[in-house]
Structures are given as C-alpha cells and as structure tokens.
Amino acid sequence: MPGGRLTRQDRQHIAAGLAEGLTYAEIARRLARPTSTITREITRNGGPGDYRPDQAHQATERRARRRKPAPSPTAPAATDAHxxxxxxxxxxxxRFAALMAKTGLPRMTARVLACLYATDAGSLTAADLVQRLHVSPASISKAISDLEGQELIRRERDPRRRRDRYVINDDVWYRAWLASARMNAILADAALQGAETLGTATPAGVRLEDMSQFLQHVGQDMIQAAEHWRQVFSDRRTADR
Structure with a gap:
C-alpha cells in the first residue's frame, strides 16, 4: 500500500520498469510511491543495472532483523526489605506524582516529592534522586529549589557522605496547607488595596472587596482546621507510643 513497506511484488514491478527503460519517477507513479522511495530502493540494491527483486527483498528482511532489539532477559521478581x-x-x-501535578505542582517537583514521601527514610541525596527518577541533576536541582521555597522539604548535611540530604517533614501537608493559607492572606490584602484604589463603590471595587473578604475568611478557616488536625495528630501519636 502507498506509504508502507515495499513488498516482493512491488520490487518485481520495479525490476520490470527498469527493464522497460522507465525513469525512477515513472516507476514511482506506477506504484503510487514517492520517487525518493524508488531511488533509495534501487541505489541500495545494486543500482539500475544490477537490481534483482528477490535479492533486494531478502536483503531488506535481513536489515530489519538486525535492527530489531534482542528481547531482554526477564529479571526475577524481587522484593525490598519489607x-x-x-x-x-x-x-x-x-500515580501519586501525577495526582499532585494536577493540583498545580510542576511535574518534576511532584515526582521528587512523591519519591521522598514513598521512601522509608524520608530523605535522599540529589544523586539518589537522579538515579531513582532517571533525570538530569539540573532537573532535580530545580525541583528541590521549588520544594524548599514552599517549605515542603529541608536540607540536612550528611557528614558521612559529605553531601546534602533532602528530608521530607512528617508534617509536610500541614506546612503546605499553611503556605496556601498565607498566600490567600496576601491575595486578600492585594484585592483590598485594589478595591480602595478603584473605589469601593465602583463595580470593579465591589468585586475586589468581595474577593478580599472571601479569601480572608477561607484563610482563617484553613488555619483553624490545620491547627485542629495537628493537635489530633499529635495526640494520636502520643497514644500510640
């Protein structure tokens, strides 16, 4: 079919066209193929004087087999220490990283956070992350910077390996929640300033003032909910000890 691989019958038509003295373009039109395909086929297989359709087809099949990667041996199933x-x-x-990315985290930042969260030690070096995620050190560095800026991880010096380790806090979601509440407060202040600038009696001013009040109330509710959960979480851990 046009655009697919040349068949043995196609190659026989090419040989017949060459025997008739047709040009490459004329042969291509007969087969509804690009002229470049016919040119490459004939050149690769002996040229117009030595083109043999059966030999050309066999040579193509041999090249295809050589290009096909050998199947890798199946590794035995392994389990970790747990x-x-x-x-x-x-x-x-x-899957966890993909879900966090949907909340607005950059994809690589979400992958690093998910990796740290699923690690029993709760900490990894940059080299560990590069090896686990199969990405460049620059990608890890950018993601680490984002997570540190949001106070979702902290940096600790590992004296034995003379390199930094990146540690995920046990209260990471509490910190993230408070960071979101702080951003709401900043937006609320900015919206209120906008309302005063535009005039609180104007439609735009009223809209911004409503936004400010909404964000202020939501931010306060978020902080109260976070503090409540932190106390419940702390009490539960104390009881489990």
Missing amino acids: GRDPKAVHNFEE
Missing part, C-alpha cells in the same frame, strides 16, 4: 514489590512501589510513586 517484602514489597519495587515495581508496585514505583507505579504508586508515578
């Missing part, structure tokens, strides 16, 4: 399937853990990390 009996978990590493593949299942990896799949969870990817």
Whole structure:
C-alpha cells in the first residue's frame, strides 16, 4: 500500500520498469510511491543495472532483523526489605506524582516529592534522586529549589557522605496547607488595596472587596482546621507510643 513497506511484488514491478527503460519517477507513479522511495530502493540494491527483486527483498528482511532489539532477559521478581514489590512501589510513586501535578505542582517537583514521601527514610541525596527518577541533576536541582521555597522539604548535611540530604517533614501537608493559607492572606490584602484604589463603590471595587473578604475568611478557616488536625495528630501519636 502507498506509504508502507515495499513488498516482493512491488520490487518485481520495479525490476520490470527498469527493464522497460522507465525513469525512477515513472516507476514511482506506477506504484503510487514517492520517487525518493524508488531511488533509495534501487541505489541500495545494486543500482539500475544490477537490481534483482528477490535479492533486494531478502536483503531488506535481513536489515530489519538486525535492527530489531534482542528481547531482554526477564529479571526475577524481587522484593525490598519489607517484602514489597519495587515495581508496585514505583507505579504508586508515578500515580501519586501525577495526582499532585494536577493540583498545580510542576511535574518534576511532584515526582521528587512523591519519591521522598514513598521512601522509608524520608530523605535522599540529589544523586539518589537522579538515579531513582532517571533525570538530569539540573532537573532535580530545580525541583528541590521549588520544594524548599514552599517549605515542603529541608536540607540536612550528611557528614558521612559529605553531601546534602533532602528530608521530607512528617508534617509536610500541614506546612503546605499553611503556605496556601498565607498566600490567600496576601491575595486578600492585594484585592483590598485594589478595591480602595478603584473605589469601593465602583463595580470593579465591589468585586475586589468581595474577593478580599472571601479569601480572608477561607484563610482563617484553613488555619483553624490545620491547627485542629495537628493537635489530633499529635495526640494520636502520643497514644500510640
């Protein structure tokens, strides 16, 4: 079919066209193929004087077999120290990262955070992250910078390995929630300033003032909810000890 691989019958038509003295373009039109395809086929297989359709077809099949990668041996199923399937853990990390990315986190930042969260130690070096996520050090550095800026992780010096480790806090979601509440407060102040600038009696001013009040109330509710959960969480951990 046009655009697909040349068949043995196509190659026989090419040989017949050459025997008739047709040009490459004329042969291509007969087969509804690009002229470049016919030119490459004939040139690769001996030229117009030595083109043999059966030999050309066999040579093409040999090249296709050489290009096909050999199947990699199936690695035996392995588990980690806790009996978990590493593949299942990896799949969870990817799904978790994809969900966090939908909340607005950059994709790589979400992958680093998910990786740290699913690590028993709760900490990894930049080199560890590069190896686990199969990305460049620059990508890890950018993601780490984003997470540190949001106070979702902290940096600790590992004296044994003479490099920094990036640690996820146990109260990471509490910190993230408070960071969101602080941003709401900043937006509320900006909206109120806008209302005063535009005039609180104008339609635009009223709209901005409503926005400011909404964000202020939501921000306060977020802080109260976070503090309540932190106390419940702390009490539960104390009881479990």
